[in-house]
Amino acid sequence: MTFQSNPTTQLVSAAKWAFTTRRVSKGDAVALTKDYARAVAGDLVLCQILEVGQHKNIQLSDRRNSTSYPGDLVVLCLGDRYAPDQFLCRAEIHDGPMQLAAGGGIVGIVEQSHARMRPPTAVMPLGLLTNASGKVMNVSDYALPAKAPNRDVTVFGVFGASMNSGKTTAAASLAHGLRRAGYRVAGIKATGTGAFGDFNAFEDAGVPVTDFTDAGMATTYKMPLERIERGFDTLVATAAANGANMVIVEIADGVFQRETRAILNKSRIRERLDGILFAAPDALGAFGGVTVLERYGLSPFAISGMVSCSPLATAEAAEITGLPILTREQLWDRSMVTQLVRPYVRQPELCAAS
Template sequence: MTKIYPLTPALCEIAKWAFTTRRVDRGDVQGLSVSFQTAKAGDLMLCEIVEIGQHKKLQLAERRVSLSYPGDLVVVCLGDRYAPDQFLASAIVDDDLIDLVAGGGVAGRIDAAHDFMDDATRLKPLGLLTGPKGNVMNVADYALPPLPANDRVTVIGVFGASMNSGKTTAASSLAHGLMRSGYSVAGVKATGTGAFGDFNSFEDGGAPALDFTDVGMATTFRRPLDQIEQGFDTLVSTAAARGAEVVVVEIADGVFQQETRDILKASRIRDRLDGILFAAPDALSALGGVMTLERLQLSPFAISGMVSCSPLATAEAAEVTGLPILSREDLWSPEAIALHVAPLMRRDHEGVAA
């Protein structure tokens, strides 16, 4: 049974704020609206946790996890989600209860779920946060200022065959290896669902990180390609303005996910990449990924990911793709960076590696 609260902005002061809300100025909250029928992706919403399900913890704006309890108040974002291993969800409030569809703080309506998922954690929407002008607050209101594309910094894209193929480890390991080689590096997560795992992984390796939540998107699923492209331009340019010579950009999910497919087929992002590292879980996925990229006139410089954890799978993948298979330890190595990545550098950054 849900608690009965007086609907006041003061409730937001005692709520747990999710990672997706990390850029929001909490002092802007002036009211709460119950016009849920007009809510859209990215809108900030105060909810009460009613029932604990799949997501038993919430990733907080402070970049730590908080164990969830029935009755907790949380501020999350309404959003779509695409996750073949978890949930397909829509940014819709059409019932008294909604679903927590991602632990980083995305809520909506689950439309489909993987068989291995528990039922979702259920939330009671209490109100949409409104600002000083009475407008519903949205994460887009707190985005970095848009910047034009930067054509001087080197950009390496990390794509994968699927979720859980090892993209994040590959991307953060590459960034770490570049730093060990003497480059100034930044990590960017350009698409996906708001969560701090990828963000923290870059920073754990020493590379300052940015992601799509910095450019006003709680998730990039169902966002227009031009919005994702502008976000990419801003993230890369912001990283360059902060001193990065090389930006490692991770693209979420697999090559058949709609936004990823659009990026690879024809986009400013595709055209801006100086090299591609491809992550795969096994040799067959490595071959399929390479063939898919080659049909789009793209060629990765190497394969990494889960396939590199197995000597047998590594040998198979190397044989069928003809490409180097780089483990995370390989990517940490200045020798591997000099051999495989340094040739991709833009002229301004050649010769940095020791």
């Protein structure tokens, strides 16, 4: 079923466009279709908010929060989500109420939720957006041009024990310290769920940033590893083409999450990393994370995250792991961070001065 384009144009112009749609050319949307049987992750869905629940705001494409009201029109992305602290969602659409699984604009059918979560915000799909050719619009249509892997820049990965272990703060702090030390730094969020919090954290640290939405994925959960690898290759190569000689790559969720395990086990991403910073919530998480990484033949050069907020937990983690436990302020210190990364830099003559 396809609607006329003029009413669609009016609806689309009145809608709030979520962060996950930020690369999309809004003017391309000319009609709606309810051919839901062929919908795939990343397809753009025009929805109307029925009832506001857990997510009271929509993260907009211009990177600000917009308070949601029943009746609001929103353009969201069909997507899967894996978030142990929030929702498990599958990318499925039908002619009936759906749920907002993430404030950055992921919609689907919520299957499970954390006990602390309120019911998800309920929305009604009005249709999938189509362009002038009648093709359903997908965020992958607006991705950065694919690039071959870059082998010259230094790439550091930031992994964590779990959600909310302090990965984003650790990644942004490392990027900020390296920038202060004279490196030309870029930030990348390689996996996760589209949202502007991590994106903004890198920019606040003074470094340019791209994420998997720039590579055409609204989320990376259930994406084939090869697709995630190609996105990683493109983002690193794009950063290098834009002048970076140091790239900080944040990997979402914990080491047991499906895509993260695949990356650690055997992937081009793992092989491309020159060093790893690990974020842990506490001393046990630090020990467990280091133990897991060692099973994959990897070892972090330092630990940061929430554990570093507690002097007692820091002392415990340092004793049990034998690794430096660094606060965000220590990661900002250009002298300390220069000494920390020196053994891992690929082309020291092109990077920061001693």
